[in-house]
Amino acid sequence: xSIRAFSIQKKEHLWEFSLASLxxxxxxxxxxxxxxxxxxxxxxxxxxxxxxxxxxxxIGLDIETGELKYRxxxxxxxxxxxxxxxxxxxxxxxxxxxxxxxxxxxxxxxAVDVFIEIDLNQEPPxxxxxxxxxxxxxxxxxxxxxxxxxxxxxxxxxYFYLAEQLKFGILDINTKEIIYVSEPIVVVERDDSFTRLxxxxxxxxxxxxxxxxxxxxxxxxxxxxxxTT
Numbered sequence: 001x002s003i004r005a006f007s008i009q010k011k012e013h014l015w016e017f018s019l020a021s022l023x024x025x026x027x028x029x030x031x032x033x034x035x036x037x038x039x040x041x042x043x044x045x046x047x048x049x050x051x052x053x054x055x056x057x058x059i060g061l062d063i064e065t066g067e068l069k070y071r072x073x074x075x076x077x078x079x080x081x082x083x084x085x086x087x088x089x090x091x092x093x094x095x096x097x098x099x100x101x102x103x104x105x106x107x108x109x110x111a112v113d114v115f116i117e118i119d120l121n122q123e124p125p126x127x128x129x130x131x132x133x134x135x136x137x138x139x140x141x142x143x144x145x146x147x148x149x150x151x152x153x154x155x156x157x158x159y160f161y162l163a164e165q166l167k168f169g170i171l172d173i174n175t176k177e178i179i180y181v182s183e184p185i186v187v188v189e190r191d192d193s194f195t196r197l198x199x200x201x202x203x204x205x206x207x208x209x210x211x212x213x214x215x216x217x218x219x220x221x222x223x224x225x226x227x228t229t
Contacts, residue, residue, distance in 0.1 A: 001018070001019040001020065001035055001036065001037055001038075002016050002017060002018045002019055002020075003016070003017045003019070003038065003051065003061065003066070004016045004017075005063075005066060014066070015065055015066030016066060017061055017066045017068065019035065019036040019037065019038070019053075020035065020036075021068070022036045022053075022059070022071070023036075024036070025055040034054070034055075036053050036054060036055055037053065037054040038051055038052075038053065038054075039052050039053055039054045039056075039095070040052040040097070040098065042058070042098055042099070042100050042107055043099075043100035043102070044063055044100075045100060045102060045105060045120050046105075046120070047062065047063050047064065048060040048061065048062065048063065048069055048070065048120070049061045049062075049063045050100065050107060050120075052093075052098050055073075055092075056092045056093040056094070056095060057071070057072055057073040057074070057092070057093060058070070058071070058072040058093075058107070058118070059071050059072075060072075060125070070124060070125060072118065072124075072125060072127060073092075074092060074093070074127075075093065075116070075127035075128065075129045076126055076127050076128065077127075077128050077129075078128075078129045078130075078131065079128060079129070079130050079131065079176075080130050080131035080132065080133070080134065080135075080176070081131045081133040081134055082112070082113050082114050082131030082132065082133050083112070083113055083133050083142075083143055083144070083145070084112045084113065084114065084145075093109070093116065094109065094111030094112065094114060094116065095111065095149070096109035096110055096111040096116065096149055097109070097149040097150045097151065098116070099153065101153055105119070105120045105121040106118060106119055106120060106121075107120065108153060108158070108173065110147060110149075110151055110158065110160055110171070111147065111149065112144055112145050112147055113131065113132045113133050113135075113136050113143075113144040113145075113147065114129050114130065114131055114132065115129070115130040115132055115158075115171065115173070115176060116128075116129050116130075117129075117130070117173070130176045132144070132171070132176070132178065135171075135176075135177060135178040136178065136181075138178065139169070139178065139181035141162070141165070141167075141181065144162060146162050146163045146164040146165060147160060147161075147162055147163075148160065148161050148162070148163045148197070148198075148200070150199065150200065151200065152200060152201065152202040153173065154202050156172060156173050156174045157170050157171070157172060157173070157179075158170070158171040158172075158173050159200060159202050159207060160200070161197045161200050161209060162197070163196045163197045163198065164196050165184065166184040166185045166187060166195075166196070166197060166211075167181055167182050167183070167184055167185065168181075168182050168185075168197070168200060168207065168209055168219075169181040169182065182219070185197070185209060185211070185217050187211050187213060187215065188213050188215065189213075190213060193212070195211050195212050195213045196211065196212050197209055197210070197211050197212070198210055198211060198212045202221075204221075205220065205221050206218055206219065206220060206221060207219040207221060
């Protein structure tokens with residue numbers, strides 16, 4: 001398993017980083033030793049190419065040379081309450097659809113009721129996980145275990161959805177406050193399956209929600225939600 005860089009113009013191999021150089025990681029449930037693999041490419045910031053691994057950690061490679069510059073196996077601090085037991089038992093990362101916010105220089109993630117923020121402007125990058133249990137409870141959501149892995153960040157707002165509860169919400173990533181949660185979206189149930197939300201997109205003035213019954217729901221955004229930093 002490796003990460004390779006090629007030049008399209010020169011048609012030549014530039015560098016290769018072997019994931020085997022990271023050793024192996026032990027599955028905490030089976031004690032099996034497993035090779036590291038790339039789960040998701042995150043992006044490039046200040047010449048560093050960021051990757052999320054199958055062992056729920058991050059590495060940062062020099063984009064020019066492939067040299068390993070950073071390895072982040074766990075978070076540094078936890079703030080707030082969460083309903084997930086694994087949050088307290090270990091410092092590993094959740095399997096989230098992490099994205100790079102180049103304007104802020106941060107990697108962001110949302111899983112269950114935990115918001116993850118990796119500040120790439122600090123040396124070394126500093127990781128904070130924010131438990132959002134109390135924020136969800138403000139909207140009578142006792143468990144947010146169906147928070148979808150995909151979400152959209154626009155300005156300082158993160159739009160997410162609760163797949164089975166048929167709701168979507170908005171998190172202010174500056175204050176770490178949930179500022180909106182919708183009422184359950186009306187869907188058509190099928191005989192062979194229950195309908196759930198499956199995708200979300202955001203434009204300047206609308207939120208688009210697609211459900212598993214192939215129905216697209218469109219919501220107008222309030223003017224005050226167009227908040228800039």
